[in-house]
Amino acid sequence: xxxxxxxxxxxxxxDEGPIADHQRGLAPRGIKAARRMGRFLAGxxxxxxxxxxxxxERALKTAELLRDAAGWTxxxxxxxxxxxxxxxxxxxxxxxxxxxxxxxxxxxxxxAMADAVSQLAGGAxxxxxxxxxxxxxxxGEWAHLERVFSxxxxxxxxxxxxxxx
Numbered sequence: 579x580x581x582x583x584x585x586x587x588x589x590x591x592x593d594e595g596p597i598a599d600h601q602r603g604l605a606p607r608g609i610k611a612a613r614r615m616g617r618f619l620a621g622x623x624x625x626x627x628x629x630x631x632x633x634x635e636r637a638l639k640t641a642e643l644l645r646d647a648a649g650w651t652x653x654x655x656x657x658x659x660x661x662x663x664x665x666x667x668x669x670x671x672x673x674x675x676x677x678x679x680x681x682x683x684x685x686x687x688x689x690a691m692a693d694a695v696s697q698l699a700g701g702a703x704x705x706x707x708x709x710x711x712x713x714x715x716x717x718g719e720w721a722h723l724e725r726v727f728s729x730x731x732x733x734x735x736x737x738x739x740x741x742x743x
Contacts (some may be wrong), residue, residue, distance in 0.1 A: 579715050579716060579717055580679070580680055580715075580716040580720060581680065581682075581714065581715055581716070581731075582681075582682055582684075582698070582713070582714040582728070583624065583626060583681065583683040583711060583714075584695055584714070585615070585640070585644070585683065585684070585685045585712075586685075586692070586709060587632070587636045587637040587685055587687060587708065587709070588604045588605070588608025588609065588611045588636065589608035589611065589709065590603065590605060591604060591608075591636075600633075600661060602635060604635075604636050604639050604643075608640065608708060609643060611709035612640045612643035612709060613643050613646075614709075615647075615709055615711055616643065616644040616645065617648065618711075618734070619644070619648050619711070620647070620649055624648075625681065626652050626679075628676075628679050628683070629645060629655065629682075629685070630655045630671060630682070630684045631654060631655070631656055631660065631684070631686070632661040632686045632687060633656040633657065633658045634661045637685050640685050640709070641683075641685040642654065660684065661686075663686070663690050664690055665689075665697060668686060668690045668691065669694060669697075669724060672684065672720055673722075673724070674720070675720040676720075677720065679720070682720070692705075698730065699712075699730040700730075702730075704733060707735055708736075709736040710735045710736070711733070711734050712733040713731040714729060714730055715728065716728050717729070
């Protein structure tokens with residue numbers, strides 16, 4: 579059964595002056611959280627076949643740090659459609675995943691990311707802060723995501739993990 583990992587980007591910087599939201603980078607806390615989550619995922623035996631990230635600077639950097647900390651060699655695809663998307667558009671990206679992908683990871687933004695986690699968890703209202711990660715088991719194919727059963731296996735926020743960087 580396929581696994582879907584959804585992650586919200588790390589904490590963003592707000593001290594960079596007047597720049598476009600799309601260009602905002604990660605705060606030091608966001609960098610640490612992304613690395614911490616990457617080490618956790620690798621230690622848990624998670625190894626995605628494919629990673630899709632919003633093309634916004636903070637999301638793409640989160641995905642890169644996560645992948646590097648985990649030691650994964652899978653591809654990282656910048657997806658402009660994940661920036662400012664609706665929950666439905668986010669789930670459309672998942673539905674278009676190739677059937678050969680057993681584990682997929684998406685890095686994106688709220689509110690779509692939190693809403694997708696809630697929807698896939700059966701409508702539960704869940705807090706999904708920066709750098710949070712949720713893992714779902716999908717009972718079916720990616721193409722039929724909205725019509726199949728999904729099981730929330732776990733949801734983790736970075737402050738629950740120990741480590742300096």
